[in-house]
Amino acid sequence: MNDITIDRERLWSSLQKLGEIGETDDGAMVRVTGSPADAAARDTVVSWFEDAGMNVTVDAVGNIKARLPGTTDEDPVMTGSHIDTVPHGGKFDGVVGVLAPLEVVRAWNDAGITPERPLDIVVFTEEEGTRFGVGLLGSLVATGKLALADALELSDGNETVRECLASIGYNGAGTIDLSSATSFLEIHVEQGPILDESEIDVGIVDAVAGITHHRVVFEGTADHAGNTPMDMRRDAYLGAAQFALELESIATSAGEHSVGTVGKSTVSPNGTNVVPGRVELGVDIRDIDSKRLSHMIDDAKAAATNAADARGLDVRWETLLEVEPTDLSAEIRRRLERAANSTDSTYRTMLSGAGHDAMNVAETVPTGMLFVPSEEGLSHTPEEFTSPEDLYRGTRVLEAAIRDLVGGPHAVSSPLSEKHPDSA
Numbered sequence: 001m002n003d004i005t006i007d008r009e010r011l012w013s014s015l016q017k018l019g020e021i022g023e024t025d026d027g028a029m030v031r032v033t034g035s036p037a038d039a040a041a042r043d044t045v046v047s048w049f050e051d052a053g054m055n056v057t058v059d060a061v062g063n064i065k066a067r068l069p070g071t072t073d074e075d076p077v078m079t080g081s082h083i084d085t086v087p088h089g090g091k092f093d094g095v096v097g098v099l100a101p102l103e104v105v106r107a108w109n110d111a112g113i114t115p116e117r118p119l120d121i122v123v124f125t126e127e128e129g130t131r132f133g134v135g136l137l138g139s140l141v142a143t144g145k146l147a148l149a150d151a152l153e154l155s156d157g158n159e160t161v162r163e164c165l166a167s168i169g170y171n172g173a174g175t176i177d178l179s180s181a182t183s184f185l186e187i188h189v190e191q192g193p194i195l196d197e198s199e200i201d202v203g204i205v206d207a208v209a210g211i212t213h214h215r216v217v218f219e220g221t222a223d224h225a226g227n228t229p230m231d232m233r234r235d236a237y238l239g240a241a242q243f244a245l246e247l248e249s250i251a252t253s254a255g256e257h258s259v260g261t262v263g264k265s266t267v268s269p270n271g272t273n274v275v276p277g278r279v280e281l282g283v284d285i286r287d288i289d290s291k292r293l294s295h296m297i298d299d300a301k302a303a304a305t306n307a308a309d310a311r312g313l314d315v316r317w318e319t320l321l322e323v324e325p326t327d328l329s330a331e332i333r334r335r336l337e338r339a340a341n342s343t344d345s346t347y348r349t350m351l352s353g354a355g356h357d358a359m360n361v362a363e364t365v366p367t368g369m370l371f372v373p374s375e376e377g378l379s380h381t382p383e384e385f386t387s388p389e390d391l392y393r394g395t396r397v398l399e400a401a402i403r404d405l406v407g408g409p410h411a412v413s414s415p416l417s418e419k420h421p422d423s424a
Ligand SMILES: [Zn+2]
Pocket: 082, 093, 094, 127, 188
């Protein structure tokens, strides 16, 4: 077998170069779909794919697919993630899932290895949903969960997806055919503290939590804060506050992986000397078990009603987003464990509390996810960081797993080895 060397410096420097595109003065990333930074970042990764001998195509929703041909025309193995960011994000979220597999291809090229099956690296459009309000947009279209025509008509009030993709030249044809893939792997930063705190190299994800979003509105009466006695108020803020505390105990007692968050609140009239007449809350409730998730939502609704009744308030509950929990493939998980063992990496099984493109793909294709540590668990902030060493270790596991899936390290006499006579 040829020596396969993941080049830590090459991987790190690619990540830094991509991290300069859309970087603000304070080191944050702003790479929103269709922006000049998005276009430049896309152009950069496409040129890197092509330099690595991959064939690049773009589909109608702007998903990029780079194919490393195999020695056979059998169905491909797919991997990938996204390179768009939240408005004040970091350099690692999504990007790792594109550049780590690119490093795998570069390392194979160096070693003169061609896989049996083709390997596709996919860059999904608008994963964060920052601009057009629908997260995981590219993978929703690729899996047929969202019709292409509907996706293209989504608008940010200024421009549609169709117009924005045309303006940056990433409006290709057709949609990526995920159903042809034998397997899908996504490597991603954990975006939580578990691996970093326990000093474990990689997380092997067995399930992605179900995600629900709700708008909860408490209505009372706006009054003068000086002239309205305490026992004569209908203070919407106090009802909302009581509900928030109740949600905390509901989630805490529901289960180990249950979480409930009031992440957003809009108080009106929002004046220091006014009793709040209306409070609108953005509520996020997640669980890995769909039954427990719906119980938590029922309990939360009851808690909102009780909090409102106790203070003579009205309450309205509107569910905005419901994504079912997703189990990932047990077979791919075993392969990832084998890959971790073969590279002497420590690992643990874990769930993902965040949604990822892999979650959509998992319904169509046997899918696995690999997490690398996020320093202090930070993500969606400029402080997001994964060390070069952790990236290197994770990429070694990814390489071993992909090599396993594409058909082994046997293809030595490939055309690529002619480009690298010294590597033979
Ligand atoms: Zn991501």
